[in-house]
Structures are given as C-alpha cells and as structure tokens.
Amino acid sequence: MNALTLENVSYTYPGGTAPVVKNASYAFESGKLYAVVGPSGSGKSTLLSMLAGLDVPGEGDVTLGEDNLKSLDLDKYRREGVSIIFQAFCLLPLLTVRENVCLPMEMQGIPENQARVRAAEALVKVGIEESKHKRFPSALSGGEQQRVAIARSLCSGAPVLLADEPTGNLDGENTRIVMDILRRLAHEEGRCVIVVTHDPEVADTADLVLRMKDGVLTGE
Numbered sequence: 001m002n003a004l005t006l007e008n009v010s011y012t013y014p015g016g017t018a019p020v021v022k023n024a025s026y027a028f029e030s031g032k033l034y035a036v037v038g039p040s041g042s043g044k045s046t047l048l049s050m051l052a053g054l055d056v057p058g059e060g061d062v063t064l065g066e067d068n069l070k071s072l073d074l075d076k077y078r079r080e081g082v083s084i085i086f087q088a089f090c091l092l093p094l095l096t097v098r099e100n101v102c103l104p105m106e107m108q109g110i111p112e113n114q115a116r117v118r119a120a121e122a123l124v125k126v127g128i129e130e131s132k133h134k135r136f137p138s139a140l141s142g143g144e145q146q147r148v149a150i151a152r153s154l155c156s157g158a159p160v161l162l163a164d165e166p167t168g169n170l171d172g173e174n175t176r177i178v179m180d181i182l183r184r185l186a187h188e189e190g191r192c193v194i195v196v197t198h199d200p201e202v203a204d205t206a207d208l209v210l211r212m213k214d215g216v217l218t219g220e
C-alpha cells in the first residue's frame, strides 16, 4: 500500500534561481524501510522537509494515502501523519524520559494516565527498561536517548516515520540497535520508515535505497 507519494515535486528556495529538488516522483510503501543517500547539498533535507509538511513544494504533489497535502490541515498532518527523528535526539533536558515521551500526547489532548501507559509501552518496545523512565535524558547514553526519541515519535501513531541522520551521533553498536528498531517498526507494525543518511552501512540495512544527486531523486 502506498503511504506517501511524490509526484513531479520541485522546490526552489525563496530568492533562489534554480530548484534544489527537481521533478521528484516516488511512491513510498507501508511496511518498508527506505534509505535516502547522496552527497551534501544534493537536496536530501529539502526533500525530507516536504515529506514532513514543513515546506510546501513549488510544483508537484505530495500525497499521504489518498490525501493530497494541499487539501490537508498541515498542522494536523505534522502531528498525526508523520513523525520525525533527528540526529540530535531533541529531547527536553529538564523533563524526565517518560515526560518527554508523554508531552506530545498531552499536547494532543490525550489524558495523562492514558499517555503514561502508552509511553511506558513504547519505551519498553525500544528497549528502555522501566527503571530509566524517571531519569533525565542526560543520565542516558546517546543510543538510549535516540531510542527515547523513537518512542516519542511512535506514540503519535503516525503511519510515516522520517529520520534525518538518526545514527549520526551514535557508535557502531548503537547504530545497529537503532536501525534494528526502525526495521522492526516497518516490518512488524507496517509503518513507512524513511531514513536520510550519509552512512553506506546504514543504507545497506534498508529494504530500498534512493539516491539524490544535484536535486534529482532516483529509486531502485
């Protein structure tokens, strides 16, 4: 099933003279792990911003399932359609692990006790044991912090998970653990997981590898 579709998508930055994403078309499917690779400046982050609904393509269409993003409430799409994992984890340092995972659910209006149950389940799913749920992020390793960020993104229930260099700050062992989790989320939960990476070993673990070069996207 197609989760997210790009159709002839181009993007030029305001004031720019040429598009940095050129006529990109691709159908991302549910249940698969994708890697997007390419040299620095080739347009990967810009592409990810459009998939995330943070930037709107100048030309072309992005479609979630059957819904064109042009016809969707973009705030809702960003809350419920996609979730994003960043290289820098982006956890709030003054909230505990559990509070970090609960916060977006509370902002969505999910009652606190329900959010806590979901957070605990998601944290256990990514291998963060209960004794660590009340710690602050600084008391966790980098790999554990990234797993907390994944748990946080899972709780929205979004069908599409976007990850921008999610292993960029991790050592080899934690890279493997994080990629195993992302693969499981695709294969066992049917999510569409799209990882932007410069690391060929990370790309090797994906089901499909897409390449960006000078703004042109090519698939396998």
Ligand code: ADP
Pocket: 013, 014, 016, 020, 038, 039, 040, 041, 042, 043, 044, 045, 046, 047, 212
């Ligand atoms: P990548 O993620 O592959 O490194 P980017 O999508 O960040 O590539 O950048 C693609 C091109 O767009 C680059 O030439 C970059 O300089 C340019 N670019 C990125 N962000 C902006 C911006 N905010 N304004 C203008 N140009 C930008």
